[in-house]
Amino acid sequence: xxxxxxxxxxxxxxxxxxxxxxxxxxxxxxxxxxxxxxxxxxxxxxxxxxxxxxxxxxxxxxxxxxxxxxxxxxxxxxxxxxxxxxxxxxxxxxxxxxxxxxxxxxxxxxxxxxxxxxxxxxxxxxxxxxxxxxxxxxxxxxxxxxxxxxxxxxxxxxxxxxxxxxxxxxxxxxxxxxxxxxxxxxxxxxxxxxxxxxxxxxxxxxxxxxxxxxxxxxxxxxxxxxxxxxxxxxxxxxxxxxxxxxxxxxxxxxxxxxxxxxxxxxxxxxxxxxxxxxxxxxxxxxxxxxxxxxxxxxxxxxxxxxxxxxxxx
Numbered sequence: 001x002x003x004x005x006x007x008x009x010x011x012x013x014x015x016x017x018x019x020x021x022x023x024x025x026x027x028x029x030x031x032x033x034x035x036x037x038x039x040x041x042x043x044x045x046x047x048x049x050x051x052x053x054x055x056x057x058x059x060x061x062x063x064x065x066x067x068x069x070x071x072x073x074x075x076x077x078x079x080x081x082x083x084x085x086x087x088x089x090x091x092x093x094x095x096x097x098x099x100x101x102x103x104x105x106x107x108x109x110x111x112x113x114x115x116x117x118x119x120x121x122x123x124x125x126x127x128x129x130x131x132x133x134x135x136x137x138x139x140x141x142x143x144x145x146x147x148x149x150x151x152x153x154x155x156x157x158x159x160x161x162x163x164x165x166x167x168x169x170x171x172x173x174x175x176x177x178x179x180x181x182x183x184x185x186x187x188x189x190x191x192x193x194x195x196x197x198x199x200x201x202x203x204x205x206x207x208x209x210x211x212x213x214x215x216x217x218x219x220x221x222x223x224x225x226x227x228x229x230x231x232x233x234x235x236x237x238x239x240x241x242x243x244x245x246x247x248x249x250x251x252x253x254x255x256x257x258x259x260x261x262x263x264x265x266x267x268x269x270x271x272x273x274x275x276x277x278x279x280x281x282x283x284x285x286x287x288x289x290x291x292x293x294x295x296x297x298x299x300x301x302x303x304x305x306x307x308x309x310x311x312x313x
Contacts, residue, residue, distance in 0.1 A: 003080045004271040006287075006296075007068045007087030007094035008278030009257075011193075013060045015049035017279040018067045020302045021074075022047070030070045037105045038062060038112055057115035057196050061090050062108045068094040068278035069104060071299035075275050078309040082275075084235070084266055086228040089159070089200070089257050090114075091278065093249065099223035099238075101245055106218050113214050117207035118197045118253070127154075127198030128172040130179050134164045135188025143178050144168060151177075158200035159257040162289035167193070169201040200256055208253040215246040226269075233261035235269065263290050275299060 021027045031043035045054050046063050054060060068091065076082070085095040090111060097107040132140050137160060144156045148170075155170030155178055168175050175198075179190040197204065220242040227236045229248040236244070263286060266274075274296040276283040281298045288294075299305045 001081070002083050002270055002272045004084040004086070004266050004274050005072055005075070005080075005082045005095070005098060006274055006276050006283040007072075007085070007091030007098075008064055008276070008280055008282060009088035009090045010057065010060050010064060010199075011195075012278060012280035012282055013054055013064050014279060015046070015051050015054055017046060017063075017300065018070065019047060021070065026070055026073060030066050033104060034062060034066050034108055037108045042066065055194075057119045058112050059115070061111040061115040064090060064278050065094045065097070065107060065111050067300075069097060069107075071275075071277040071305075072098050074305070074309065075277070075297075075299060080275060080308075082225055084226045084228065084269060084271060086262050086266060087230075088259055088283070089230065089252070092227075092230050092252060094277065095227050096220075096223065096245060096249070099225040099227050101221050101223045101227075101242070103219070110211070110214060110218065114207070114211055114253070117210040118199060118204060121204045121207040122197050124196070126172065127170065127201065127203050128175050129158065129167055129169045129193040129195050129198055130175050131191045131193055132166050132168055132179070132182060133189045133191065135166075135182055137163075137166055139187050140166055140168065140178075140182065143181050144170075147174055147178050147181075154198075154201055154203050156201060157256055158198070160260050161257075162260045162263070162286040164188075165286070165289070167200075169198040170203065171198070200252075200254065202254050204253050208250050211253055212246075212250045215249060220245050228262045228265055230257045230259070230262065231255045233258035233265055235265065259286060260290065263287060267291060267294065273297070 034042040087095040153171045153174035155174035158169035159167035222239045231251045276298040297308045
């Protein structure tokens with residue numbers, strides 16, 4: 001088997017995620033580490049909520065990363081051997097951690113800071129995001145480009161998940177205007193997202209700068225396992241220069257998430273089995289739009305995880 005690990009991004013979190021592992025030593029150790037590093041009881045936030053508290057970017061990001069790393073450890077103990085790692089937005093930080101480039105404590109600190117910086121970069125109500133379903137990607141990109149050029153407002157495609165599923169990000173009025181053109185023109189459907197900032201847009205430049213400063217002061221090592229960065233959608237082979245890794249993680253804050261391309265590249269490398277790490281099963285939904293027959297184990301689904309761990313292979 002040639003295994004690929006797919007790490008979930010923000011938005012996948014839910015109160016009680018990972019609770020079926022709460023009695024395991026790995027769970028206890030993971031959340032103890034998080035409390036020591038972050039100075040907050042991430043376990044309490046995850047287990048008791050409320051959802052509004054967990055959804056805060058500075059809480060959601062380390063919680064999702066922690067569960068993803070816990071799932072990855074369990075999968076490896078059961079015999080999974082990752083040859084390639086990739087993560088959706090926030091999930092890329094888990095991928096580099098699993099690749100040996102970041103320590104878990106540093107990754108937790110980094111994504112907590114990233115979450116705070118993203119929340120604080122743009123005043124509430126100024127920026128927003130909307131999912132666009134069933135519309136051709138080129139049409140959405142064209143509408144965003146035209147609106148930005150004619151109005152001077154920031155709007156663009158921020159996330160390319162899979163065929164017929166992209167996300168638009170930028171100034172609220174610009175996002176609303178583009179989405180109105182999409183629906184009125186019969187191009188597709190739109191759904192506003194409940195987010196605290198216009199992620200993956202140039203408006204988050206201040207957050208990218210704060211992340212750059214933090215990464216410059218943090219130890220980053222060459223990766224031991226291949227990773228696909230969101231901004232390149234190409235394979236970074238083991239031994240990549242740490243400064244290049246730093247650069248990709250900073251650029252990712254303001255650049256589009258090229259997830260569909262990344263999944264296609266992963267399949268083209270000869271991967272034969274995927275593992276969805278972290279909360280939810282969105283990775284499966286995206287992958288099915290590209291290859292319906294590709295096998296995937298969702299580690300957040302107790303039955304699937306137990307079947308794999310029980311098999312031990």
